[in-house]
Amino acid sequence: MAIDFVPGMDISASGLKAERVRMKVASNNMANANSTADKDGNVYQRRQVILSPEFKDHVGSALDQFDGVKVTEVTKADRPPEKEYAPDHPKANEEGMVKKANISPLEEMLDMMTAMRAYESNLTSLKQSREMAQRVIDLLK
């Protein structure tokens, strides 16, 4: 078993990618926090990212099995839409209620914060791995 050139580069890269998706989805949810029904009557549903750990099939050493994280799917949150009393709104029903997207801005903020922090951590990990590779190259000097 040889020393890896840049250890864990793909792993950190997959982490960066996953956190980018999370950030994108949280931003999209936030942007739609106040959107009402479209012309077909559908209200925006909160999107959520499903992540799962990735493992390679066992080839050679058991240590080479790690393969980072994967975004398996982006699903819709199945909870009822928010309702707001606005009788003058063109989309209000007979009771004067308007259906709005089922989004809590607080939840999205929290998701963005954790995504941000995890992104930074993955980036640090990538930088450190690169430094390790640099040291190995320096051995040849």
Place this chain on the structure above:
Amino acid sequence: MGEMLDILSDQTGELVSRMMELSSQRQKVISQNIANANTPGYKERTVGFEKKLSEVLEGDWTKSKIESIDIVTHKNTQTPGRVDGNNVDISEELNELMQNTLKHRLLARAKSTRGDILKRAAKGPQ
């Protein structure tokens, strides 16, 4: 002559190589933990090597004995972690990452110093 060149492949050289390999693998495992910091149900992985190594080093150690120690990973199921079943602590992982990189740097230094000794010997007196 044989003894001289042994400086690159003797038991200490093997030990340094093995330790570098270990830190390279540990880097991978820590990267995996960080990449999965937000994956529900993911359990932290750790690398074990040092304990077995210290057992070997306590006795009469040879190159082949060091070669025979396996680097293994463990799944940490003891730490309870968060409600979503994930028990990765990012700050702890970053701390380990930093220590691991420094250790790797130190080992690389040790290896290149050993190379320098050989180089100087090859040059002879000036």
